[in-house]
Amino acid sequence: xxxxxxxxxxxxxxxxxxxxxxxxxxxxxxxxxxxxxxxxxxxxxxxxxxxxxxxxxxxxxxxxxxxxxxxxxxxxxxxxxxxxxxxxxxxxxxxxxxxxxxxxxxxxxxxxxxxxxxxxxxxxxxxxxxxxxxxxxxxxxxxxxxxxxxxxxxxxxxxxxxxxxxxxxxxxxxxxxxxxxxxxxxxxxx
Numbered sequence: 001x002x003x004x005x006x007x008x009x010x011x012x013x014x015x016x017x018x019x020x021x022x023x024x025x026x027x028x029x030x031x032x033x034x035x036x037x038x039x040x041x042x043x044x045x046x047x048x049x050x051x052x053x054x055x056x057x058x059x060x061x062x063x064x065x066x067x068x069x070x071x072x073x074x075x076x077x078x079x080x081x082x083x084x085x086x087x088x089x090x091x092x093x094x095x096x097x098x099x100x101x102x103x104x105x106x107x108x109x110x111x112x113x114x115x116x117x118x119x120x121x122x123x124x125x126x127x128x129x130x131x132x133x134x135x136x137x138x139x140x141x142x143x144x145x146x147x148x149x150x151x152x153x154x155x156x157x158x159x160x161x162x163x164x165x166x167x168x169x170x171x172x173x174x175x176x177x178x179x180x181x182x183x184x185x186x187x188x189x190x
Contacts (some may be wrong), residue, residue, distance in 0.1 A: 004021065006023040006028055008023065009023060009028070011023050011024060015130070017130045017131075083188050084184075086167075086187045086189070087167050087168065087169075087185040087187035088102065088185050090167050090187055091167060091169065091185055093159045093165070093167050094136075094157050094159055094169060095137070095157075096136040096137060097136055097157065097169055101136070102169065102183065102185060104127075105171070105183050106125065106126055106127045106180070107126055107127075107180060107182065107183065108124060108125055108174075108179045108180060108181050109123065109124050109126075110122075110123055110181065111124070119149070120149075121150050123179050123181055124179075126173075126180045126181060127179075127180045128173075128177075128179060128180065129155065129171060129173040129178045129179075129180060130178050132171060132180070133155075136157065139155035139156055139157050139171075140156055140157055140158050141156050142154065142155045142156070143156075150174055150176075151174070151175040151176065152175065152181070153172065153173055153175050154170050154172045155170070155171050155172075156168060156169065156170045156171075159187075163190075164189060164190055165188065165189045166187055166190060167185070167186075168184075168185070168186055168187065169183075169184070169185045170182075170183070170184045170185075171183050
């Protein structure tokens with residue numbers, strides 16, 4: 001096999017999963033195919049990322065409006081704990097998700113050090129997002145931000161809007177390592 005070189009940054013170092021390789025430096029993604037290997041996405045300022053971001057907002061806003069409307073209805077009496085329980089009990093309504101899979105996800109242990117006036121945050125021992133995506137597929141939406149110098153991404157999977165209930169699974173992970181640091185599931189009947 002010939003040596004792979006990232007077309008975006010020239011790196012020769014990649015994270016590898018059964019179906020793709022991701023550049024360790026610029027996060028460009030290569031899909032692996034027996035016949036050929038091709039770049040399918042570049043991170044940074046590209047049209048695919050912009051379209052995904054716009055679609056995420058277009059999906060998230062009506063979803064949030066529905067949740068807020070439901071919660072503000074005077075006849076609605078459901079607590080956050082009940083929403084979590086309802087979501088976990090009905091998680092299999094989201095394609096490829098199950099209670100067993102959700103409960104098997106290990107949350108990374110967070111370590112915080114203060115050195116020379118700087119906060120250094122590290123994580124260890126968590127499940128990897130690429131393993132979850134390999135099982136359940138790509139999330140419906142993602143959002144990211146930087147917190148204490150660490151780039152975090154939340155991936156979200158949801159039920160179809162046509163159902164009589166709404167279920168959502170959100171997994172937050174560290175962008176550089178893919179290590180999972182938080183998981184949430186919730187839902188409610190419509």
